[in-house]
Amino acid sequence: MILVWLILIPLVGGVVAGFVGSRNVSACRWISLVALALDAALAIGMISQHLGGFQYESSKVWFEEFRASWIPVLGISVHLGLDGLSSLMVLLTLFLGIIGVGASWSEIQERAGFFHFNFLWIIAGVLGVFLALDLFLFFFFWEIMLVPMYFLIGIWGHENRQYAAVKFFIFTQASGLLMLLSILALVFVHRAGTGTLTFDYSELLGTQMLPAVATWIMLGFFIAFTVKLPAFPFHPWLPDAHTEAPTAGSIVLAGILLKTGAYGLLRFTVPLFPEAARSFAPVAMTLGVIGIIYAALMAFSQSDLKRLVAYTSVSHMGFVLLGIYSFNEFALQGVVMQMICHGLSAGAQFMLVGALYERIHTRDMGKMGGLWTTAPAFGVAGMFFAMASLGLPGLGNFIAEFLILVGSFQASVPATTIAALGLVGATVYSLWFMRGAFFGPNERGWTIVDLNARELVLIAAFVIGLVWLGVYPQPVLNAVAPVVQSLEKMTQPVTAALLRS
Amino acid sequence: MTSVPMDHGLLLAGLLFAVGLAGVLVRRNILYVLMSLEIMMNSAALAFVVAGARWSQPDGQIVFIFIVTVAAAEVAVGLALVYQMFKRMKTLDADAASLMRG
C-alpha cells in the first residue's frame, strides 16, 4: 500500500498546488515542496529498512509489492513492486523533484499553480513507471508523464517551445505505441502458450517464443526505450526539448525522464527477451558507441548552452546503452551508476544554465564569456559539473563510465576502444562549455549576481551527491547487485560466448 | 405475362442513373443538380420495380413508394435551401457556393 501512497502523494499534492496556485503563489511552491519531501521521507523510510546498514540481505526479489485488480477481463491489474533498482530510481526522482521545485522558485512567476500541478504529475508518472509491474500499467504511466511534460515545455519554455514540446510528445508517443504493440504481441504470445491473458510482468517473464518473434517484439520495446534514452538515430527530440524547457523541466527531463528509458531496457527489454537481446547486442552496442561519439561532436558544435548540455546527455546515455548490452556485472553496475550520476550532473548543469539565463537572458555562448570574474561561485560550480560530465575521477560519473567500459571491454574490445574516445570528446565539449561561459574576456561587460543562498544549497546537494558517489559508491552498488546479478545470469551465454571467441 | 428480360429493365435503370450522375457532375446550376438527383433516385426506383417484377413480389413496388416519398421530402427541403441560398447569394451557381474549402 505504501507504494500506492508514493504515487498518490504527488498526484494529490499536484492537484492541491494547482488549486492554491491561482490565489497564493508561494503557498503552492511550499505545498509542492512539502508533498515531495513527504514522499521522499516515506521512500527513504521504506527503502532504508531494506537497504539497512547499506547491506543488502533480503532474499526475496521485491522489497515491497502491491497488487489489486483493475481490468480483470483483460488480465490487467495494478501491480506495483520495488526492488533495489527501482529504489534508487525512486530516490533519484524525488531528489531531483525537490531540486526542481527549488530551481523554479524564482523562475516561475506566471501560472505557478498549473506549473506545480504539472510538475508533480510528472513526478508521479515517473514514480509509476519505476514501480509498475504490470505491462499495461507501465505503459499507462509511461504515457501519462508525457502530457504534463508537454505542458511544462509548451507553456513555460523558451522562444521555440511549441516546436520542441510537440516534437518531444510525438517522438515519445509514436515510439510508445510501438511498445504497446509489442506489449500486446507478447501478451498474446503468452496467451497462445498458456491460455491465460495477463499483462503481469512476473508471469510474462520467461514466455517461450520463436527467436524471430522475440526479436520483433523486443524491437518494439527497444525502440520505445531508446527513443526515451535517447540513443543515436532517435535523439533529435532531446536537444530541442531540453533547450526549450524551463529549468525544472530540463532537470527532470535529463535527470529522470531519460532514465525511464534505461530503466525500461533493464527491467523489460533484457529480462523479457534475453535471447533476442543477446543476439541484438552488437547492434545496440554500435548504436551506443555512435551515440557517444556523435553526440560529443554535436555538443561541441553548439553555441547554445542548454543545447550543448542536452547533447552531452545523449553522449552519456550512449554509455548506458553500451553498458546494458554488455551483459556483465561491471557494465550493468556502471549503467546504474551512470543513470544516477548523469541525473545529478546533467540536472545540475541545467540548473546552472537556468540560473544563468535568469540573470543574463541568453543562452548563447557567443554573448557570454568571462563570467568567472563577476560570479566566481557560478564558475566553480560550472567547473565542477563540467568535470563531472567529462568523467573526472573522484566523482560519480567516473565510476560509472569506468565500470561500463571495463564491462564492455569484456564484451567487445573495438566498441570500447571507440567509446573511450568519447572521453576525449567529453573533454572537448566540457572545456568548450567552460571557455564559452566562464573563461575568456568578459566582452559584454556582464556583472551578475552570484549564486544566492537557495541556489547554493541546491548546488551543494548535487556536489555532495556526486562526490559521495565518486568516493564511496558502494551503497548503490550493493543495492542493485542482486538485480544486476540476475540480469547477468539471464544473459550469461553471451558473455561466455564472446569471451570464447 | 410480359417478355421483357429483367436485365433490360436494369440496364435502362443503369443508363438513366449514369445520365443523372452526369447531370449532377456537369451542371452548375443548382436547380439542374436537384433535377439530376431526382433522375438518379428515380432510376434506382425503377431498378427496384424491375427486380420486384422479376420475383413477382410486391416488395419492389413498396420500396419504390418509399423512394418516391423520400424524393418528395428531399425536393422540398432542397428547394427551400436553394431558395434561401438564392436569396443570400443571388446566384444558383453551385460552384459559387464554395465558401468552404481546403
Added chain:
Amino acid sequence: MLDLLWLIPALPLAGFLVLLFAGEKLGKSGVAWVGAGSVGISALIAGLLKWTFLTSPPEGHHFTQALWTWLDVGAFKPEIALYLDPLSLVMTLVVTGVGFLIHLYSVGYMHDDEDYSRFFACMNLFVFAMLILVLADNLLLLYVGWEGVGLCSYLLIGFWYKDPANCKAAQKAFIVTRVGDTAMALGFFLLVTQLGTLQVQDLLERAATRWEPGSGMALATALLLLGGAVGKSGQLPLQTWLPDAMAGPTPVSALIHAATMVTAGVYLIARTYVIYTLAPAAMAAVAVVGALTLLIAGLAAFAQSDIKRVLAYSTISQIGYMFLALGVGAWSAAMFHFMTHAFFKALLFLAAGSVIYALHHEQNIFKMGGIRKQLPLTYRTFLIGASSLAAIPFITSGFYSKDAILYQAFTSEHGHFLLWLAGALGALMTSAYTFRMVFIAFFGEPKTHVHHKPGWVMNFPLLALAFLSTVGGFIELPHFMGHAQFFADFMAPSFAHAAGHAAEAHHGAGLEIGLMVVAMALGLGGIAAAYVLFLAKPEIIEEKMKSEGNRKLHAFLFSGLGFDKLYDTLFVNPYCWIARVNKRDIVDLGYSFLAAVGMLVHFLLGLTVTGRVRWYAAGIAAGCLILMSVMVFT
C-alpha cells in the same frame, strides 16, 4: 609515525577547501599561510617518513594505509589506500618539498594578482592530486590523481583566463593529455579483464606469474600505459601541449610543468615496471620515444625566444632522458634524474620567473640582456640551474644523473649504441641552447628596465633549490668516483622484480670513463658553441638568417617541428569542420525532411478539397468506379 601518511595528501586538500570556501575572507596573508603552510607541513611529514624509512624501514620496505573500500564489484575490489615505498616516497618528497618552495615563491610572485586565493587553491589542489597520484595503492586511485593534476594543470595554465590564448593553451593541454589518458584507461580495462585487479603490487605479482615474457597481453598493456605516460609527460607524439602550457604563471610552470606533474609518466612506467620487463618491445618503444623526444625538443629549443618556452622544450627533452632511462631498464637512474631535474628545472623556472617579475612580464630573451648585473642573485641561481641542466661535470647534480643514464643506455642489456648516441647528442644540444639562453638574457646590454626586485620570499626558494641542484647529485656517484649508490640502494626495494639488475652489469671503469669524457666534451662543446654564436659573434647567426631556407628552418624549429600544424590538419580542423557543418544535426534534418514531406502531402491533398460540390460528387463517382472495378474484376 607511518600512520601519518594520510595527512600528507589530506593537508593540501584541507588547504584547498579552506581557500575555496573562505579564500576571499582570509586576506592575502591568510591565504599565503594556508596555501604554503599546508604544503609545508606535508613536506615536513614527508621528511619524517623519509627519516623513518632510513632509520627503521617497515617490513618489505613498503607501507600500505588502507582507508576504505572504494568499490566492490565481483572480484574487483579497489580500495582507497595509500602505498608508500621508496619510489613513492621520493616522489612525495619532491612534490611536497619542491612544492613547498614554489608555494613560498608564489607568495611573493603572485602578490599583486587579484585572484590570489584562487591561485593557491588550485596549487593546493594540485599538490593534493599529485600526492594521490604518487601514493595511490592501485591504478584506479592513481588515475584519480592523474586526472586531478590534469585538471589543475588546466586551471592553472588558464589562470589568467581573460586572455583567450591562455584558455586555448589550457584546453590544449587538457585535451592532448586526455588522449593519452584514454589509452591508459584502455590499458586499465585490459588489466582488470586479464588480471582482475588494479592494485599495483598484486598486479605486478600476477603479471609476472601469468604472462610469459614477450607475451602480447603484456605488450598491449605496456603500450597502452605508455600512451598515458607520453601524454602526461609531454613526450612524442603528444608533446605539443607543453610549450603552450607556459601560458600559466611561472610558479605553475615550475611546479607542474617542470618538477612534478610532467614526470608522472615516468613514475607510471617505473611503478608498473614489471609489465615493461615482460614486454621488451615496449621497453624499446619507451627508449625510442625518449630518444627521439629529447632530440626533437632540443632542436626546437634553439629557435625559441620566450625564456619559458626554451625551458619548456628543455623539460620535454630532459623527460626524454628519463624515458630513455626507463626504456633501457635503468629504473633508479630515471628516478634519480627525475629528482635532480625537479630541483634544477624548478630553480630555472623560478629564476626565470624572478626575471619576468622584475621586468614586468617580459618573457622574450631578446628583450632582456644584461640582467646579470641588475639581478645578481637571480643570475647566479639561474646559472647554477643552467649548469646543472647542461650537466657541467662534477659540480652539478644534473651531471651525475645524466651520466648514469648515458652510461646505462650504452651498457644495459636493453641499451643500444644509437640510444647512447642520441643521449650524447642531446647533451650537446642541451648545453648549447641552455647557454644560448643564459648569454642572450643575462649578458650584453640591458634592454629592459628592472621594475622591482624580488624579495626574500622569492629569493629563499631560489637559494634552497640552487643548493639542492648542486648537492643533490652527490648521493649517487659513478663507480670510479667512489661508487656511492645511496639513491639506487634506497630505491632497490621498489624494483625488486627487475629482471637482471641493470646497475650490476659492470663493464669496467674504462668504458665508463670513456663514455663520460665524450659526454663531458660534448656538453662543454655546446657551451662553447653557444658562447661563440650568441655572445661573441652573433653576426654569424644574423648572416645565416638572411637565407630563405634558414629562415624557414628557423620557423620550422620555432614551431616545434610542425607538430601543431600536423595535428591541426589531421584532427583539429576536421573535427571543427564537421562540428560546424553538422551544427544542425543531420539526423534531425532527416526527421525534418519527413515532416516536410508530410506538409507537402498536406498541401497537395488540400488541393483536392476544392469546396465545389460537383467535384465532391465526382469524387464519389470515381470512388464508386474504383471500388466496383476492384470488386468485380478480382
Added chain:
Amino acid sequence: MTEAQFVALSPLILVGLAALVVMLAASFKRSNGLALGLTLAGFAASLVSLAWAAKVAPVQVTPLILIDRLALFYLGLVFLTGAAVALLGHGYFEKRAGYRDEFYMLLLMATLGAGVLVATTHFAALFIGLELLTISLYALVGYTRTEPRSLEAGLKYLVLATVSTSFLLFGVALLYAELGTMEFGKMVDLIRQGGHRETLVNGAIALVGIGIGFKLALVPLHMWTPDVYEGAPAPVTAFVATVSKGAMTAVLLRLYLLVGGAIPDSVMTLLSVIAILSMFVGNLLALLQDNVKRILAYSSIAHLGYLLVAFIAGGNFAPEAVTYYLIAYMATSLGTFGMVSVISGREREAEELRDYAGLFWRRPFEAGVFAAMLMSLAGIPLTAGFIGKFYLLAAGVDMGAWVLLGSVVINSALGLFYYLRIVASMYAAETSAKPGAAAREVALLGSATLAALALCLIWLGVFPAGLITLIRSAVLGV
C-alpha cells in the same frame, strides 16, 4: 403486433412520439426551454424503456426490425448522444435568433432514424432509417439559414448524400433483383450458398458499400466532411460526427457479425487500403488546418479509418474493439464539438484556431475539458480514447495485421501534431482574436454536459472494466 413486439419497439416509438409532442407544444408556445424539456423527457423515457425492452429481447418485429441486445446497446448510445446534443443545442441556439423548436423536432426525428438503423435487419428499413436521419440532417445542417456557410453546407450535404444514397439504392435493387430478398440474414445465406451471378452481386455490394462509406466518411467518400462540419451549427456537427456515424457502424457491425468473418481476401485488401487511406488522408489534411471544426472533421475521417482497422483485423476482439472505440470516439467528438458550441459567441462560432488563444487562462474549466477531449482523440492514457486505441491495437495484434498497425502508429503521431496545435493555441497568450467568437456568458447546461462527458471519458479511461463487460454481453448476445 404482439405485446412483446410493442414493448421491444417502445424506445423507438417514444422518441418518435417525443418529436410529435414537441411539435404540438410548439404550436401552443414557442419556448427553447420547454422544447428542451420535452425532448429530454422523450429521450429519458425511451432510455428507461430500454430496460423494459431488454426483458423481452431479442424480438423480431416484422422482417424489418430486430430488437436484440446489440440494438438495445446501440440505441442507448444513440439516445444518450442525442440527449447530449439537445443539451448543447439549447445553449447554442439560446444565443441565436430564430425559432429553436424545430431543432429539437428534427433532432428527435434524426435520432429516430438512427435508432431504426441500429435495429434494422432489412434493406428497406435501412433505407428508410437512413433517409429519416439524412433528411432531418439536411435541415439541421442548414439550420442557421441566415448564415451562408450553413446553407452551403446543407446543400452540399443534400446533393452528396442523395448521390450516395442513390448508389446504395441501386446496389440494393441489384441485390434484390438477383437474390429475391432484402433481409440481411437471408441475403447472407443465399450469397454463401452461391449459384447466383457473382459479378452482379459483387458490383452491387460495392454500390452498397459506397452508401455506407459515405456516411462513415471513408476515403474516397470523405470530401463532404470538412465542409459540412464547418458549415453546420456546432451542435449539429456533433450530431453528424457521432450519431450518424455510430448508427452506420452499428449496421456494419451487424452485417459483420452475420457474415462471421467469411470475407474474401480481395475485399479485405480493399478495406485495408481504404482504412489506410482514410487514416493518412484525414490526418494529413488536418495537419496545418486552421479551422478547428475542419481539423476535427478531418480527424473524424482518420478515426473511422482506425475503426475500420478493428473490423479488418477481425478475431475475437473485433466487435468489442469496434464498439469500445466507437464509444470513445463518440463521447470525445461530442465533447469537442460541444466545446466549440459552448464557447462560441453570438456573432459567430469559435472555429478559428486563434479564437482559442488563451482559453486556458480565460476559461480554465472549458479549456481543461477540451484538452482532455483532444488527448482522448490522440489516445493518451487516462482517457477513454486510450482504452479505445488499446483495444484497437489489441485486435490488430491478435490477428497480426502489422501493416495496418504500422499505419495506425504513424497516424497517431500525425494526429498528435494537430491535436497539440489546438492545445498549444489554448495556452498561447491571447492575441488579436477576431471579435465576436468568444461567448460572453456561460451556457450552464452545455458546460454541465461537457463536464459530465469529461468525467465519463476519464472514468472510462481509468475504469473500463464495467463497460467492457456490458459490451461483451451486448455483442456476444448476437
Added chain:
Amino acid sequence: MTIAFYVASAVALFATLMVVTRRNPVHAVLYLMVSLLAVAVVFFTLGAHFAAALEVIIYAGAIIVLFVFMIMLLNIGPPPSTRQESLLLTPGIWVGPSALSVLLAGLFLYVILAGGRSVQAGSYVDAKTVGISMFEIYFLGVELASMILLAGLVGAYHLGKRDLPDEAEGGNG
C-alpha cells in the same frame, strides 16, 4: 408490351438526356416530366401498375410542380438567365464528368449483363398485393415514411421561412 417497353425506354433515355443538357430550366423541367411519364409506361409494361400510377401522380405531378414553382419564384425562366446558364456550361466542363459517367454506365452494363443468364421478368403484381404487403410486413416502414415526410415538412418550413425580425443577416464569412 415488349415493344412498348423499348419505346418507352428510348423516350425516357432521350428525355433524360435532354433534361441534363437544356439551358432553359423550364424546358428541362418539361423534359423531366416526359422522362418520368416514360418511366411510368415502363412500369406499366413490367406489370407494376400501382407503381406506374404513383409515378405519374407524385413524381410527374407533385414533384415537378414543385420545381416549376421554384423556377417561378426565383424568376429564372427568361433569356437573361439562359445566357447566364450558357456561361456556366462551357464545352470543356463536359469532358471529365461525361467520361466518368460513361465509364460507370459501362461498368453497370458489364455487371448487369455479365454472367449471361437473362431472367424473364415475372408476373404482374397488382395493387392489392402491394397494399396488403405494405400494411402487413412494411407497416413500420410506412410509419417511418410518414416521419420522413414530417421531417421534410418541418425542415422545408424552417428553411423556407422568411427571416424573423430578430434574425440579422448572417455574418459574411
